[in-house]
Amino acid sequence: MSSTPSIAPAPRFRISRHRILAWWGSGLACLLSLIGLLMCWFNPAIGAPLRPGLDFTGGTQIQLERACGVSCSALSSAQIQQPVARLQLPAEPGTPAPNLASAAVQVLDQGRSLVLRLPAVNPEQAAAVVAAVREVAGPLNASGTAVDTIGPTLGDQLLKGSLLSLLVSFAAIALYITFRYDRIFAGLALLCLAHDVLITCGVFAWLGLLSGIEVDSLFAVSLITVAGYSVTDTVVVFDRIREQKTLLAGLPMSEQVDVAVDATLTRSLYTSLTTLLPLVALIFFGGSTLFWFAVALTVGIAVGSWSSIGIAPTLLPLFSRR
């Protein structure tokens, strides 16, 4: 305690001076996210806070590649949709054959590939659908075919499992921080975590509303990863505040926070950057399957490092009794 200035130089950047701005920014983002989620929920075509994908609704998705290279004839989705809707499926004993009138067809890559969305069908029925498409679209490349069928019960299980694991990991992390630090830190870490998860969900709610992007089980995975990352990031700042506590005991809390944030700022920005760099690589080169997964993680991690700098530390002075 001999020479405080040499241990903690005056911070170059004082986060507390900008805290009103930071709170407004985050508050607005949260509000927009909530609006997006609610609009999704009350949208009759979606009916859920996020547009659920095949993994959650159940159904069959058939992805086909036409074996015609560059000389593919033009094809409209209606040309495929009509024969598929009329198709007589081989029935399974005991259950009625699914009705294909609701089948949706997407034509991609200038007609080279097709994606069909159907109610859940069994493999034999899926083969019948592929055969029907072949009649209209010409020869198909068998090795480029992918068929995914998810029963409705599985989607339900997946949803419950994802939500439950999210909640359980929240609770376990809160317990751990309470044990290592104290209740206020744990509360703030959870608040930040909720903030990060809410905004990530909000972005996808808007994406779902505006361009029909659906969330799948990988999205659930990315949310949980974001939650873990958010806490890790917040903990580093808290760790620094605790470390300085005895050294800076004379200063008001907001000053202590400024010192800690300033000291960890470079680190926070750099670690987000090193995590974002591989994600950017995934977005550009990872292929279509991982694209939205990488986008969700990028959004979540960017928001997570923001909240660990701008939200958790600036709220600390309000709650701590000195």
Added chain:
Amino acid sequence: MARQQGWFALILALAIAAGALLVSFPLQLGLDLRGGSQLTLQVLPAGSIRSVQKEQLEAVKDVLERRINGLGVAESTLQTVGDDQLVLQLPGEQDPSRAAKVLGTTALLEFRAQRPGTEQEMTGLLKLKRQAQAVLNQSQVKAAAIANGQPVPPAVSIKAEELAEALTQLGISVPPGSSETEQLGLLLSTVNTKIVALYDPAELTGKDLTSAGRQQQQTGTGWEVTLAFNSEGGKKFAELTKGIAGTGRLLGIVLDGRSISEATVGPEFKPAGISGGAASITGNFTADEARDLEVQLRGGSLPLPVKLIEVRTVGPSLGAENIRSSLIAALSGLALVAVFMVVVYRLPGVVSVLALSLYSLFNLAVYALIPVTLSLPGIAGFILSIGMAVDANVLIFERVKEELRSGNTLIRSIDTGFSLAFSSILDGHVTGLISCAALFALGTGLVKGFAVTLAIGLLLSLFTALTCTRTLLRLLMSYPGLRRSTYFVPAAQLPASAS
């Protein structure tokens, strides 16, 4: 320094071991990377069983394994997942419909005698069944006749009013707008359940079989499935047939609650029944149907019904494309991080790149050792963990820089940097592992795979950051030529005394 050299030797040995491991045990690729089919079956509780127990799941697995072996699929794997699910992987299989059919049904075979006094009702039902079947099967029959060069049989049809009458008689309400084929299908399934209702409860079931086979029918084009009973089954069968021989009542063969064959037993069997412990089912099967039934009967019936809840099929070229794109993403991600670290942190940056390469090597070796089946989300988890593994290095190096700036000597700064960064590194990793544990315990297939790869990554990054980076850095510091603060921090940021 001797201690550092000991650590270095250990790390080197581990790296060599990891390399050797990767060469001798290649990585297992998931079906989304190599192409193939994956079927998930859920075991359903039935009867007095409210929830599926471990032993019942294993019993179902045993039966399914026997059926899969009967199908003759190469290198398939069947694993139990969670409390009540089984996952079957068929690498290279593009059409899982046969596997789905053979695995998805209970295959409970029952031999039941017709109840006395139901003869008239049975005759009517059988007539309807034959009619409906003839109309429904005629396209098949026609195709077979053309293929064999035989004359095409005359077209069979059923009059619309006859069909309507039959439907109302049986109390079937037809959904509006349904086609004739749909109506006939409905009729057939109702008739089959009505026939089953006319039988006595089963005395003899598939449990008493010792084997099953198939052969072409002597008359007609179909196939029949042959059965051999054990001694008790033979006795029961003789008694069953003795009871109805010569009465005109039928012997019903019922599979999963559907009547698949109705046989008459002639008066000559009145004294002793059909003995010899053998029987055959003449159900007008196609060759494939007969083979599938044979496989099912040999494997035995499932102790609990199963339901197919997920089927995923990926073509091999799509899998190859997935491998290619994720490999490019992983390598370019690593390269980006490496460039960033070297530019920002100089000498320790180079050390961290080395540590990161070791991290990737160890990671892959652990995947090969456990073994972890690498799927697309798993690879994504791995790529993400590269970014997070650097986090520990950044924390340490930032601390070292701080110490240097405040005028400490190089070696002391490094030591202090490591010890001060330790608690936040530990906290970060523990919270990450907590999320992984939650994901693993509560998530399903795909999510579980991601949790495992992320957890392995976290544990290894704790090791490489605290051991590899430190040892390599200390080792380099034993060369006086490298012991310069400017290799760590730009000279301008150092206090005058230290530089």
